[in-house]
Amino acid sequence: MTSPILLPPTLNVPPQTISGAGRSGAMSDLLSPFGSRIMLVHGRSLTTNGHLDRILDGLSDRSSAGVYCHAGTEPTLDEVTKCVAALRAFKPDCVVAVGGGSVMDLAKASAGLIDAPLSVEAYHGGAPLPVSNCPFVAVPTTAGTGSEATYVSVLSDTALGIKKSIRDPSHLPRLVVLDPILLRSCPQHVLAASGMDAFTQAVEAYVSRGATDFSDDLALRGAATVFRNLMRIAEDRDAPDEAYLELLQGSYMAGLALSHARLGLVHGLAHPLGYRFHAPHGLVCGVCLPAVIRFNREAASAKFDVLSGVLGGDILDVTEDALIRLGLASPFAGKAIDDIDAVVAETLASGSTKANPRLPTEQDVIEMLAALCA
Ligand SMILES: [Fe+2]
Structure with a gap:
């Protein structure tokens, strides 16, 4: 897949960003x-x-x-x-x-x-x-x-x-x-869930229908930077400040990417599911990501290949392995959704869903929710 344009029609980037320990x-x-x-x-x-x-x-x-x-x-x-x-x-x-x-x-x-x-x-x-x-x-x-x-x-x-x-x-x-000093104090379960939010946002922005060359560069580097440093820090909280700063910067790059390219079906699902199950946003996103990668695989195969290349393994395997290594378990497995029609309607109406590389039908969302709650 080739990005259609170099820059988005409008750039909105914070005018000043300062990085540094302390x-x-x-x-x-x-x-x-x-x-x-x-x-x-x-x-x-x-x-x-x-x-x-x-x-x-x-x-x-x-x-x-x-x-x-x-x-x-x-x-x-x-x-x-x-x-x-x-x-x-x-x-x-x-x-x-x-x-x-x-x-x-x-x-x-x-x-x-x-x-x-x-x-x-x-x-x-x-x-x-x-x-x-x-x-x-x-x-x-x-x-x-x-x-x-x-x-x-x-x-x-x-x-x-x-x-x-x-x-x-x-x-x-x-x-x-x-400031990496602030991130160092972040509890492990919050670091893990929010890190998977950043990773999901980078992946979704990269394969989004709204992607440009500008957002692709940020999203691809953001995904690789977040993944590398999230895994390193999760396994060694005494990692140097540079690792914490890179994780912050990778997340920031993913944020810049999504704000110009939008997101995808994970985030279309994440708002209604997160609200109903009172689950942290990052946890919901991370847990939904494998199912959405499978759903999008054919529609964005070239971009998933590039992502797999920078991550050092197949994107689906890398994501599922990361969830295990981070100890993130599904907050909705085995649970019922009382108002599934409303969840489907919210998911389909979401601007994130509309940016997904493969547009889901009502039946697609019903099947995905059934799989996520199995
Ligand atoms: Fe998010």
Whole structure:
């Protein structure tokens, strides 16, 4: 398969990305152009592992910084509403997210909606998003979602039972800081699941119908970099900082690839399945990936051959072996889906599914769900 074009019609890349061990503890020079009132949105683990104090100590004026702790799990519309209220009360010059994909999505959506006149529910339901003027900075503590590379926030509406994204170019991070010290503190099961999210995103972006030469280069190198370093770190948590930094950078490259090429059927399935089984997104993606590779095999055979070449083994074998080595077991094997019609409809309506190299029918999705839940 040859990519049809060199570049996507529009490039949206964070204007500044800084990499380096310890860099998150020395951000004052990077943040000063935005102003002194910094609101730090973070996950709970940051308060216990010492990183929150280290980051606050590295600001030029700690006393003018605010903090907002995300309760945990993937963000809901209620949590965004709460965070937006906190931001409006604080009036930040800049919002800095330090955390995994959930924290980054929560903070990104909240900063993006700080001056928005309608409810979060209205924008999640499709109302046009106003342009945000609130600078947003992303400092990932996991290597997985690629949220730091995109202007997308994935949010769950618990009232309607729907998980989907809001997106606007003005929500793109103005600054990204990739610090391997933060990733080193990531628990093993989170590292494994989020790493498989990054790997899946690289693979799906590479074979996507929206792929370009630009996204192909990022996706292919991202897949190889994530795979090599994820396996190395999972087996040796004392691996050097370079391995952690490469994993962060590979995940970031996969994020840049997916934001310009979109994804595929794994991510079409992952939102409805993840919501129903309350399973981590990366785990759902990793577990669904082998079935989707089999489904797509003929439609993207040349690209899967290239992927197999850079991974040092057949893409399907490599993926299944990685899941075993990482200890990732299916969260839905042996379980029933109560509302399979709704899951099928959500999967088929997903923009990710529409970018899949082979477009699935309703029957294809039903059969895939049956296989995944067997
Ligand atoms: Fe993902």
